[in-house]
Amino acid sequence: INSKLPNIETSIFAKMSNMAAKHNALNLSQGFPNFPSDPALNALVNQAMSDGFNQYAPMPGDFGLRMEISKKIENLHNHIYNPETEITITAGATQAIFTIIAATINKGDEVIIFTPAYDCYAPTVKLFGGKIVSVQLKPPFYSPDWQEVADRISSKTKMIIINSPHNPTGMLFTEDDMLHLQDLAEKNNLLVLSDEVYEHIIFDGNSHQSASKFEALAQRSFITASFGKTFHNTGWKMGYCAAPEKLMREFQKVHQFVVFCVNHPVQKALATYLKDENHYLKLADFYQQKRDFFLHLIEGSNFKIIPTKGTYFQMLDFSDISNESDLVFTERLTKECKIATIPTSVFNKDLQDFKQIRVCFAKTDETLVEAAKILNELK
Numbered sequence: 001i002n003s004k005l006p007n008i009e010t011s012i013f014a015k016m017s018n019m020a021a022k023h024n025a026l027n028l029s030q031g032f033p034n035f036p037s038d039p040a041l042n043a044l045v046n047q048a049m050s051d052g053f054n055q056y057a058p059m060p061g062d063f064g065l066r067m068e069i070s071k072k073i074e075n076l077h078n079h080i081y082n083p084e085t086e087i088t089i090t091a092g093a094t095q096a097i098f099t100i101i102a103a104t105i106n107k108g109d110e111v112i113i114f115t116p117a118y119d120c121y122a123p124t125v126k127l128f129g130g131k132i133v134s135v136q137l138k139p140p141f142y143s144p145d146w147q148e149v150a151d152r153i154s155s156k157t158k159m160i161i162i163n164s165p166h167n168p169t170g171m172l173f174t175e176d177d178m179l180h181l182q183d184l185a186e187k188n189n190l191l192v193l194s195d196e197v198y199e200h201i202i203f204d205g206n207s208h209q210s211a212s213k214f215e216a217l218a219q220r221s222f223i224t225a226s227f228g229k230t231f232h233n234t235g236w237k238m239g240y241c242a243a244p245e246k247l248m249r250e251f252q253k254v255h256q257f258v259v260f261c262v263n264h265p266v267q268k269a270l271a272t273y274l275k276d277e278n279h280y281l282k283l284a285d286f287y288q289q290k291r292d293f294f295l296h297l298i299e300g301s302n303f304k305i306i307p308t309k310g311t312y313f314q315m316l317d318f319s320d321i322s323n324e325s326d327l328v329f330t331e332r333l334t335k336e337c338k339i340a341t342i343p344t345s346v347f348n349k350d351l352q353d354f355k356q357i358r359v360c361f362a363k364t365d366e367t368l369v370e371a372a373k374i375l376n377e378l379k
């Protein structure tokens, strides 16, 4: 077969989680919590199944859930998405991202991404014949350089993909960043894909700058979010896409043939659970405590800590510990030290000598203590 993605390997998340299982290592690589999803939410799913919601959901998703999402966005960002026409429930953010790109990118279109970049953007763009134009987020703060973005825009640029809070660096786009983006997108008639899966995991009193908050930007943006991140159940693969009607119409043309609809009882349960805003508003404090607890535990280690302002990831610089590449270092850590992490060069093919690993701190305190013990011994 003539491969459509000849240079794409198995995702690093599958690779590292497999390696962790094989070598019986603590798994702080792939991003998922090792504590349970709320029993009250689980009970709502069981209830929905008992109530008979076991057949196809409506194609765009359960209407009650779409209404709750619309209310949530209006309360938080003061923008109204019509639940009838502007919201679709998806199988996680991954399916939303795939569908957005499939619905909009034609052969030869250029798509700007910021690197390091989450791993699914570039392959999906390539699958539809698009060309990736990357703009480097530079250490130590990983803030976007908008002049560089402006310089990279050409007559072929169709879309900019952003991700704030940012995986893997934990960087946040500021209000100023969003205004720059809005300005460039308007001047150059660009679409924006705003990956907001960590929207509720933001620290130190910072606030989430959703693309929906900026009116002109919202008019040309697809927003995606993930319930898996927010409600500690990544395995349920439940998320959504919100966009103005003219964009959502194109999204749904593809969505109906990618998956048609997604898990019905889970949607019913989420529609009820979302009514209590504490279920998502308490997440920032919860994860800030985890971050601070973990950072306190590894204070005496030889890793240099890159401040994380959001997400449940911490980047650690190991240049004082080893000269190995991050790929070799993380493999050795998994096999010999029994801790799996993510080599961040996989998000960043342009930087060869990137001595940073990503650690997921969405773990119980016991797991974090165990992990810190191992990390502190690396000299």
Ligand code: PMP
Pocket: 031, 091, 092, 093, 094, 095, 118, 163, 167, 195, 197, 225, 226, 227, 228, 229, 234, 237, 238, 239
């Ligand atoms: N975007 C980013 C930045 C992510 O980190 C993830 C998953 N962790 C996703 C998208 C995909 O989310 P989901 O699991 O809901 O498909």
Ligand code: GLN
Pocket: 011, 013, 014, 029, 030, 031, 032, 167
């Ligand atoms: N988004 C998760 C991470 O960054 C992984 C999701 C996946 O396994 N595809 O770790």
